[in-house]
Amino acid sequence: MTIRFTPHNDHGVMDHFVGTGDGQEVHVPLRVIANGEGAEVMLTLSHQPGMTDEDFARDAKWITRDLRALKTYVMG
Numbered sequence: 001m002t003i004r005f006t007p008h009n010d011h012g013v014m015d016h017f018v019g020t021g022d023g024q025e026v027h028v029p030l031r032v033i034a035n036g037e038g039a040e041v042m043l044t045l046s047h048q049p050g051m052t053d054e055d056f057a058r059d060a061k062w063i064t065r066d067l068r069a070l071k072t073y074v075m076g
Helices: 053-075
Strands: 002-005 016-019 025-028 030-035 038-043
Touching: 038 053
Parallel strands: none
Antiparallel strands: 002 016, 016 025, 030 038
């Protein structure tokens, strides 16, 4: 699996593309939005063609784990 992020920008766009290993990439929108002295991180997980409900649930668990780890890191 490979991950490629969009170039750095001042708009909080951190979209990334996940290589599936078969030559295809899945676009994963990710935004960081200022909120007072902090920020909100929003990631959109889309149900991909051919993806089972179990696959989608597995991906959602991975993303939840990663976002919790990010929060723990940021909150120090």
